[in-house]
Amino acid sequence: MKIAMITGASRGIGLAIAKQLYNDGCAVSIMDLADAETAQRDLQNAGIAPDRMLYRKGDITVAADRADFLAQTVATFGRVDILVNNAGVAPRVRNDLLDMTEESFDFVVGVNVKGNLGMTQTVAKQMIAQAPVNGRKGVIVNISSCSAYTSSTNRGEYCVSKAGVSMLTKLFADRLADEQINVFEVRPGIIATPMTAGVKEKYDRLILQEGVLPIRRWGQPEDVANCVSLLCDERMAYCTGDVLNADGGFHIQRL
Numbered sequence: 001m002k003i004a005m006i007t008g009a010s011r012g013i014g015l016a017i018a019k020q021l022y023n024d025g026c027a028v029s030i031m032d033l034a035d036a037e038t039a040q041r042d043l044q045n046a047g048i049a050p051d052r053m054l055y056r057k058g059d060i061t062v063a064a065d066r067a068d069f070l071a072q073t074v075a076t077f078g079r080v081d082i083l084v085n086n087a088g089v090a091p092r093v094r095n096d097l098l099d100m101t102e103e104s105f106d107f108v109v110g111v112n113v114k115g116n117l118g119m120t121q122t123v124a125k126q127m128i129a130q131a132p133v134n135g136r137k138g139v140i141v142n143i144s145s146c147s148a149y150t151s152s153t154n155r156g157e158y159c160v161s162k163a164g165v166s167m168l169t170k171l172f173a174d175r176l177a178d179e180q181i182n183v184f185e186v187r188p189g190i191i192a193t194p195m196t197a198g199v200k201e202k203y204d205r206l207i208l209q210e211g212v213l214p215i216r217r218w219g220q221p222e223d224v225a226n227c228v229s230l231l232c233d234e235r236m237a238y239c240t241g242d243v244l245n246a247d248g249g250f251h252i253q254r255l
């Protein structure tokens with residue numbers, strides 16, 4: 001049985017990833033800010049049985065939480081095969097680039113880039129120390145965004161942070177290749193989750209009326225989870241540093 005650590009999986013895309021990896025046969029270990037009782041109930045309602053699940057309330061930006069998340073996972077399941085860096089935040093307020101506050105920049109980049117970096121450092125060291133299984137010590141998947149390359153001037157800090165996640169993917173894919181660890185990136189487009197609930201009307205218009213996506217529908221959390229599952233497959237062993245766009249074709253430049 002493979003062991004998957006997933007951040008931010010009490011709801012939205014992370015919850016769908018936890019469910020998919022669980023259905024693929026993994027034990028899932030989750031850290032999120034959400035209260036443990038509620039999160040565990042939601043995870044169980046999603047069909048994840050308690051004997052193959054660990055939930056720890058914690059913050060990816062806090063080093064002690066990251067270390068304890070790993071320690072608890074290893075104490076319970078013995079090793080870590082998969083890390084999915086999914087936890088992420090949008091700015092609390094959308095502000096024009098000229099008025100972006102330092103506080104908002106630090107918050108968004110702190111969680112999305114520094115938190116992701118810290119989690120990867122923590123877990124990669126554990127993976128390196130493990131014996132390989134079928135020639136691999138682990139797989140790391142970062143959830144970035146189409147904002148990694150798309151300008152939105154009213155949430156520039158988010159775009160900067162996701163471009164940072166893309167560079168982290170490249171850096172760790174390079175650094176960890178010799179350690180038999182593959183690193184990938186999934187770039188979601190517009191996905192129906194609590195994060196996008198506040199801008200539903202805008203995206204309904206863009207997707208359904210204006211055809212901004214070649215595939216004219218909202219992405220679902222399961223669309224992203226399926227991509228993560230594919231990248232974790234052992235048949236991807238000779239690939240690293242690759243990006244999979246889970247975006248209905250949004251990345252295609254069109255005339």
Ligand SMILES: NC(=O)c1ccc[n+]([C@@H]2O[C@H](COP(=O)([O-])OP(=O)(O)OC[C@H]3O[C@@H](n4cnc5c(N)ncnc54)[C@H](O)[C@@H]3O)[C@@H](O)[C@H]2O)c1
Nearest residue numbers: 008012013032033059060087088145188190191193194195
């Ligand atoms: N929804 C979209 O359209 C979309 C598009 C592109 C990328 N993404 C990315 O996908 C990921 C998941 O997004 P979502 O839409 O499911 O968002 P969401 O807000 O619904 O869920 C994010 C989860 O991460 C957790 N989290 C936030 N900060 C954390 C921290 N410091 N430590 C631990 N957990 C933390 C939250 O509690 C929440 O459960 C994010 O990285 C997001 O940037 C989302």
